[in-house]
Amino acid sequence: MITGKTRLIGLLGWPVGHSISPAMHNAAAAALGLDWAYVPLPVRPEALPSALGGLAALGFRGVNVTVPHKTAVLPYLDAVYPVAQAIGAANTIAIGDGQLTGFNTDWSGFLADLEENEVDVRGRDCVVLGAGGAARAVVYALARNGARVTILARREEQAEQLAGDLSEGAPVPVAAGSLARVVEVVRAARRPLLVNATPLGMAGGTYAGLSPWPDAPLPADAFVYDLLYNPPLTPLLHAARAAGCGHANGLGMLVNQAAEAFELWTSRRPDRAVMRRAAEAVEAQP
Numbered sequence: 001m002i003t004g005k006t007r008l009i010g011l012l013g014w015p016v017g018h019s020i021s022p023a024m025h026n027a028a029a030a031a032l033g034l035d036w037a038y039v040p041l042p043v044r045p046e047a048l049p050s051a052l053g054g055l056a057a058l059g060f061r062g063v064n065v066t067v068p069h070k071t072a073v074l075p076y077l078d079a080v081y082p083v084a085q086a087i088g089a090a091n092t093i094a095i096g097d098g099q100l101t102g103f104n105t106d107w108s109g110f111l112a113d114l115e116e117n118e119v120d121v122r123g124r125d126c127v128v129l130g131a132g133g134a135a136r137a138v139v140y141a142l143a144r145n146g147a148r149v150t151i152l153a154r155r156e157e158q159a160e161q162l163a164g165d166l167s168e169g170a171p172v173p174v175a176a177g178s179l180a181r182v183v184e185v186v187r188a189a190r191r192p193l194l195v196n197a198t199p200l201g202m203a204g205g206t207y208a209g210l211s212p213w214p215d216a217p218l219p220a221d222a223f224v225y226d227l228l229y230n231p232p233l234t235p236l237l238h239a240a241r242a243a244g245c246g247h248a249n250g251l252g253m254l255v256n257q258a259a260e261a262f263e264l265w266t267s268r269r270p271d272r273a274v275m276r277r278a279a280e281a282v283e284a285q286p
């Protein structure tokens with residue numbers, strides 16, 4: 001039950017109606033017996049500055065930030081953690097003493113899920129498809145951990161820009177190319193990790209049934225990670241399974257980034273299995 005003592009956290013995005021974050025966070029708080037409530041906060045882009053300005057006044061302890069605000073929030077924050085600054089996006093804001101501090105837990109949530117899937121990235125050839133916000137966090141995670149990363153995007157100049165930005169501080173410079181070269185680049189790699197950071201394959205809209213990988217066999221020694229989790233088996237992951245490749249969808253990344261944000265706000269370690277079950281229950285709804 002929400003009372004005057006309930007501590008508020010939430011999700012800033014547009015739209016946020018279909019988000020599974022409220023289910024994950026509220027389940028985590030309930031399991032720990034915490035009087036915290038996580039609410040969706042639909043904020044249009046033009047209202048972002050006033051929404052951010054009001055969060056501390058309304059007593060919020062923190063928020064997650066999602067599309068399309070992850071980069072747009074940065075100039076309005078009182079402090080931004082260096083990692084979020086380097087990635088160029090914040091997906092989590094902690095609020096204390098009226099100050100808003102930006103963090104990024106997408107990159108570490110992604111790495112944590114790779115670890116759970118026993119995928120070692122050091123020295124590995126990694127091919128990231130797409131060069132948007134999620135790709136920024138993924139490339140940061142891989143490049144800073146010693147992977148050899150190539151970004152392929154339909155707009156090659158976008159891939160080059162991202163590679164340039166994220167090569168700074170990486171042991172191996174990040175390469176870039178056109179998405180049209182995906183088969184050639186993946187087949188030339190040894191034990192590649194192929195990551196889909198485009199919306200191709202996402203259920204329920206114009207991307208449903210599509211794949212960033214053409215109708216060709218995947219190398220069996222590849223591990224394929226799709227950031228999408230709805231449907232659980234995208235066309236790309238179907239191809240991975242057919243080729244006998246290791247594969248995973250993005251639900252584990254979503255759970256891990258949420259768990260890290262939850263811990264930043266509450267200083268309590270949530271039960272990730274509880275969060276995952278809550279997410280899966282929402283995903284299973286028609």
Ligand code: NAP
Pocket residue numbers: 067106130131132133134135153154155158179197198199200202227228229250251253254255257
């Ligand atoms: P974004 O910033 O819009 O970037 C999407 C990227 O995909 C851009 O490079 C875009 O190219 C490219 N793209 C879009 N349509 C394409 C097409 N038809 N063919 C080839 N490339 C295309 O989105 P984002 O925030 O990076 O998110 C990407 C996906 O990751 C989303 O579907 C999101 O649901 C998922 N995601 C999952 C998690 C998780 O925790 N599992 C976290 C974050 C994001 P243009 O710029 O040319 O359009």
